[in-house]
Structure formats: structure tokens, C-alpha cells
Amino acid sequence: MQSDKLVEHGKFIVAAIDFGTTYSGYAYCKHADYNKNPPIIKCNTWIEGETLTSKAPTCVLFKPDQKLHSFGHEAIKNYYDNPDKLQLNKYYYFEYFKMMLYEQKDLTTETYLEESIKEEDVKKRKKMKAVDVFGAVIGYFRDQLLGAIKNSGEHWFTEKDVMWVITVPAIWDLRAKQFMRESAKKAEIAHDQLMLALEPEAASIHCRRVPVGVQTEGDGRKIIAAMAPGAKFIVLDQGGGTTDIAVHEVTGVNTLKEVHQACGGHWGGITVNKQFYNFLEEIFGKDVINSIKETNPSAFYSLLRNFENKKTSFKKEDEGEPEGQVTLRLPVDWTDTFKAIKSLSLAEAVEKTNFKGRVKVNKDKFRIKNDLFRTFYDYSLENVIRELEKLIAKKELKGVKTLLVVGGHSASTVLTEALKTKFKNIGMVIPKDPGLAVLKGAVMFGFEPGTITSRVARFTYGIGTTRPFREGDPESKKIIVDGVEKCKDVFDKHIEIGQVLEVGEDKYLEEHEYVPLYKDQTSVNFNFYDTLNKSPKYVTDDGCRRIGSLHFQLTDGMTGKRSMALKINNSGTELVSLITEIATKKQSTGYFRLPSESN
Numbered sequence: 193m194q195s196d197k198l199v200e201h202g203k204f205i206v207a208a209i210d211f212g213t214t215y216s217g218y219a220y221c222k223h224a225d226y227n228k229n230p231p232i233i234k235c236n237t238w239i240e241g242e243t244l245t246s247k248a249p250t251c252v253l254f255k256p257d258q259k260l261h262s263f264g265h266e267a268i269k270n271y272y273d274n275p276d277k278l279q280l281n282k283y284y285y286f287e288y289f290k291m292m293l294y295e296q297k298d299l300t301t302e303t304y305l306e307e308s309i310k311e312e313d314v315k316k317r318k319k320m321k322a323v324d325v326f327g328a329v330i331g332y333f334r335d336q337l338l339g340a341i342k343n344s345g346e347h348w349f350t351e352k353d354v355m356w357v358i359t360v361p362a363i364w365d366l367r368a369k370q371f372m373r374e375s376a377k378k379a380e381i382a383h384d385q386l387m388l389a390l391e392p393e394a395a396s397i398h399c400r401r402v403p404v405g406v407q408t409e410g411d412g413r414k415i416i417a418a419m420a421p422g423a424k425f426i427v428l429d430q431g432g433g434t435t436d437i438a439v440h441e442v443t444g445v446n447t448l449k450e451v452h453q454a455c456g457g458h459w460g461g462i463t464v465n466k467q468f469y470n471f472l473e474e475i476f477g478k479d480v481i482n483s484i485k486e487t488n489p490s491a492f493y494s495l496l497r498n499f500e501n502k503k504t505s506f507k508k509e510d511e512g513e514p515e516g517q518v519t520l521r522l523p524v525d526w527t528d529t530f531k532a533i534k535s536l537s538l539a540e541a542v543e544k545t546n547f548k549g550r551v552k553v554n555k556d557k558f559r560i561k562n563d564l565f566r567t568f569y570d571y572s573l574e575n576v577i578r579e580l581e582k583l584i585a586k587k588e589l590k591g592v593k594t595l596l597v598v599g600g601h602s603a604s605t606v607l608t609e610a611l612k613t614k615f616k617n618i619g620m621v622i623p624k625d626p627g628l629a630v631l632k633g634a635v636m637f638g639f640e641p642g643t644i645t646s647r648v649a650r651f652t653y654g655i656g657t658t659r660p661f662r663e664g665d666p667e668s669k670k671i672i673v674d675g676v677e678k679c680k681d682v683f684d685k686h687i688e689i690g691q692v693l694e695v696g697e698d699k700y701l702e703e704h705e706y707v708p709l710y711k712d713q714t715s716v717n718f719n720f721y722d723t724l725n726k727s728p729k730y731v732t733d734d735g736c737r738r739i740g741s742l743h744f745q746l747t748d749g750m751t752g753k754r755s756m757a758l759k760i761n762n763s764g765t766e767l768v769s770l771i772t773e774i775a776t777k778k779q780s781t782g783y784f785r786l787p788s789e790s791n
């Protein structure tokens with residue numbers, strides 16, 4: 193195992209943060225421990241009641257001054273049970289907020305995040321800047337990690353010795369990834385001490401390195417660690433929010449390449465809870481639920497928590513017994529509030545709904561027949577299966593016989609059995625603790641970022657530019673500059689969707705020449721776009737999105753031949769760009785900025 197690259201940089205510790213949609217965790221490893229077989233990676237443990245867990249719910253509570261009050265189980269307890277009688281109407285509570293990064297179409301560092309338990313009146317809803325929420329949580333992990341490393345007896349180390357790794361879904365666009373970097377900056381993590389790890393890649397790296405704990409089914413061929421060069425496998429990271437799918441080919445003992453661009457969607461485990469919530473709304477009505485949320489948040493949360501527990505113990509075998517049932521404990525407030533608002537007992541009301549015979553209420557017992565309970569998984573299962581079917585049919589996937597299933601939701605046999613039934617010719621590999629593969633793999637990626645040797649572009653990327661007007665260009669794009677007819681809004685393509693990008697700091701793509709518009713310009717901003725279209729003509733074409741800009745400082749006055757050559761490298765998990773001023777050969781690196789009102 194080579195991990196010299198990091199030693200060269202003087203980082204003897206890698207600390208990783210798996211910032212999950214539903215659960216988050218952190219881990220670290222010292223260089224000496226990394227070289228052991230298997231590496232000794234220390235994950236934090238959290239206490240919830242009497243159990244220890246390796247990840248905590250991604251929930252955070254902020255004080256009225258917007259400083260972090262508590263995180264994880266603590267935040268949930270403080271918010272829903274409020275044992276300390278905090279004036280919660282002045283506090284800010286956010287749960288499962290990573291979803292917002294892909295839901296928000298115009299994400300910038302100015303974007304606000306609304307509190308999770310929302311006031312009916314939109315004007316009364318409290319908001320915080322999203323980058324401050326993410327930044328505070330990363331800062332919390334950072335402090336916890338530094339404390340844990342110090343407490344492990346390492347008094348010699350300084351923050352400069354740490355390489356930080358934060359995980360992000362592979363299907364995120366550049367904008368969401370950049371947003372994570374901006375958040376880390378808020379948490380005072382230095383840019384050159386931070387790497388982003390793509391979640392399915394991290395899981396692959398972990399399963400290549402650690403054969404123990406990997407279930408083999410039938411023949412050893414399916415052990416990821418034992419796969420020989422040329423073998424390909426699909427990685428399905430079925431987390432809480434995202435379904436992140438990658439396809440990897442083994443290229444050496446310690447290297448992998450991506451053979452198809454990452455795909456997937458937002459069909460993780462939380463959608464099962466969402467389906468249950470929709471069902472509750474049908475049974476109780478939004479008015480009853482809102483009233484409970486407001487007057488007794490503890491009772492509200494208790495039912496949702498109970499559902500989460502039942503969900504994680506619901507098995508494929510339960511499906512075979514449609515007459516069997518799942519019993520949830522219904523806090524008395526649910527039945528009392530229902531009766532007070534609807535003037536009817538809940539038990540009687542249920543008999544009048546479409547759920548008659550499949551749902552029964554008896555005092556504090558809320559019984560749901562197995563076949564109805566199973567339908568809560570439908571949305572997630574149908575989408576995941578459809579996506580995998582589409583993927584497996586592609587030519588690049590020919591000969592792929594192995595599916596590596598990771599992420600917390602893969603602990604569900606409802607999911608894994610459905611996959612086994614659907615994809616009979618594909619062998620499945622599930623690590624023992626599928627929810628931790630990403631976190632541990634992220635630490636490994638921090639030591640060996642070169643493990644992934646090439647990636648496949650998920651989008652077509654380009655710069656918005658102006659060029660001489662040509663026949664066929666729309667009149668609406670015509671502008672006159674210095675008496676010459678020009679065409680504006682041209683999409684100048686740098687990367688095409690599906691293009692193979694060799695990984696490496698020096699792996700820049702072909703240069704494109706541009707001329708700054710004004711003679712006295714001291715800096716230049718290129719508008720950067722993405723699209724799923726292979727050959728867009730104009731940046732205004734359907735599907736083109738401005739995802740940010742590339743900012744460069746120019747030599748004072750930039751005289752002589754004023755053109756400059758721009759090249760980019762998007763093979764890593766960060767967009768890197770470089771311009772060369774043609775006349776002086778002077779080079780400067782660009783800074784990728786999220787769109788904001790000021791640029």
C-alpha cells in the first residue's frame with residue numbers, strides 16, 4: 193500500500209467526516225495505523241439511551257445568537273423533549289438538511305435554510321444562512337475530532353498535520369460540492385488541507401482493502417478485495433437521502449477506474465419515512481398533525497422515532513405474511529388531539545378510510561398490516577430498480593456480475609431481497625456494517641487519493657463566451673463590438689458528458705483561447721455552465737445551468753497580445769483551472785465561485 197503522497201505533504205493524520213442526510217459520523221487514522229493490515233481506523237461512538245452507535249442523526253440546534261447549541265441525539269432531545277425548558281421559539285432547529293443541497297435550484301452562499309419544523313405562517317419561519325448551518329456542523333465535527341486525537345495521547349500533533357476529508361454524493365453537481373468547500377472554509381479548515389471524497393468511491397476503496405466483513409455469496413469471485421484487474425462491479429450506496437451508483441473496474445492491486453458516470457437519485461431510506469408520513473396525513477389530517485407538533489412535539493417525535501425502529505427491524509420474511517402486522521406505540525396525545533379536532537374516535541375514523549381492515553387502533557397500539565407497511569418502501573425500491581436496469585443494459589456494463597451494496601439502507605432485507613429477485617444473474621456483496629463503509633473508505637481515500645485513476649464526466653461543461661456572428665446564429669444573439677458583429681451566449685464546450693477524465697494534478701484538458709472584453713481589465717470572470725446535453729450551442733439552451741464562475745487575476749494592464757488560454761482539470765473531486773496570458777506566458781490558477789448576486 194502506498195501512502196507516500198500524504199507523507200510528502202506532511203499530513204500524518206487523516207480525519208474524515210461523513211456528512212450524511214440522516215446520520216453523520218467521523219473517524220480518523222494515523223499514518224502508522226494505516227499501514228497495518230487491516231488499517232486501524234477509529235470511528236467515534238455516540239450514546240443513545242443505552243445503545244452505542246457509530247453515527248448520529250444529522251440534526252442540529254442553534255441558540256438565538258445562531259451559535260451551535262447541540263448536535264445529534266442531544267439536539268433531538270433538546271428540541272422535542274426540551275428538558276432544560278429552553279425558549280425554543282427563539283432557537284433554530286434543522287434536521288436532515290443535506291437534502292436541501294440538491295433540492296435548491298439556485299444554491300449560493302447566500303441561500304437561506306428554513307427551520308425544519310415549520311410555522312404555518314411563512315413570515316414567522318426562522319431561517320439561517322445554509323452555509324453557516326453546514327459550516328457550524330463541520331466545525332463541531334472538527335473540534336470533536338481534534339479533541340479525540342489529542343485524547344488518544346498524541347500531544348505532538350498540530351492541526352497542520354491533519355488532512356481533512358468530507359464525503360459528498362457522487363451524483364452531486366459541482367455547485368453542491370463547492371458549497372461544501374465553502375462551508376468547510378467557515379469551519380476554518382484550510383483549502384489545501386481538505387479533500388472531498390465521493391461516497392461510492394470511498395465505499396469501493398474500503399471494500400477493496402478490507403476483505404474481512406464482506407459477505408461472499410457462493411464463489412469467492414464476489415469478494416471485492418480479491419477481484420483481479422479487468423473485473424468490474426457496480427457500487428450501490430443506498431443511504432438515507434441519496435441513491436448513489438458508480439461502476440468501477442479494477443486496474444491494479446490498489447487502483448480502480450470509473451467506467452460509467454455516477455447515476456442515481458434521491459431515493460434513500462428517508463423516502464420510506466416520508467411515505468409513512470404521507471400515510472399519517474391521510475389518516476389523521478394535516479390539522480391534527482400540526483396541532484400535535486405544536487403542542488406536544490415530544491409525542492409527535494415519539495411516533496416517528498418508533499416508526500424508524502420498526503422500519504429497521506422489518507424483514508423480507510414479514511412480507512410473506514401479509515396478515516402479520518407491525519405494531520407502533522401511539523402516544524395518547526395523537527388519539528386525544530384527533531378526537532378533540534374531529535369529534536370522532538380515531539379507531540372509528542380509521543374504519544371509514546380506505547385503510548379499513550389494514551390499520552387498527554386499540555388504545556395506544558397502532559397496528560399496520562405487513563402488506564401496507566411494505567408499500568412504504570415502494571417509491572425507493574421502484575426507482576432504484578429502474579435505475580439499475582437502465583444502467584445494466586448499457587454496453588459499458590457488459591460482463592458486470594457483481595453488485596456491491598453499501599449505505600445504511602442496505603441493511604434492509606426488503607431492499608436486498610428485492611434486488612436479488614430482480615437481478616438474478618448478478619451476485620451481491622454487502623459489507624457487515626454497510627453504513628460505515630463510506631466513512632472508513634473516506635479515511636483511506638485521504639491517504640491514497642490516487643486510488644481512482646480515471647472518472648467519467650457526469651455533465652457537459654463549458655464557458656459562456658462571445659465569438660464572431662455566423663450564418664445560422666439567431667438574430668437575438670447578435671451584438672456589435674467595436675463595429676464588428678458578434679454572437680453572445682455561445683456555449684464553449686470544455687468537457688463532454690461521458691468523457692473519460694484521467695485523474696492527476698497535471699491532467700488538464702485542451703486549452704481554449706479567450707480575449708478579455710476591456711483593455712484595462714485586471715481580473716476576469718468566466719461564467720461556467722453544465723448541461724446533460726452532449727453538444728449545446730448556446731448557454732441559454734434548455735437544460736444549461738450557470739453553476740458558477742471561474743475567477744482569475746490578470747497581469748496589470750495585460751499589454752501586447754491580450755489573449756489568454758484557459759484549461760481546466762475536472763478529474764478530481766474539485767474543479768481546477770489555469771490561464772496562461774499568451775504574451776507573457778504568465779500563469780494563474782482560477783478560483784471557482786458559486787453564483788451569487790455580486791457575480
Ligand SMILES: Nc1ncnc2c1ncn2[C@@H]1O[C@H](COP(=O)(O)OP(=O)(O)OP(=O)(O)O)[C@@H](O)[C@H]1O
Pocket residue numbers: 211212213214215216247290391430431432433434435460461462500503504505598599600601602603604605626627
Ligand atoms: N435495517 C435497516 N432497514 C432499513 N433501513 C435502514 C436499516 N438500517 C439503517 N437504515 C436506514 O438507512 C439510512 C441511513 O443510511 P446512511 O447512514 O448510509 O445514510 P446517510 O449517510 O445519512 O445518507 P446519504 O448518504 O444519502 O447522505 C436511514 O434512512 C435509515 O433509516
Ligand SMILES: [Mg+2]
Pocket residue numbers: 210211212213391431432599630
Ligand atoms: Mg451516506
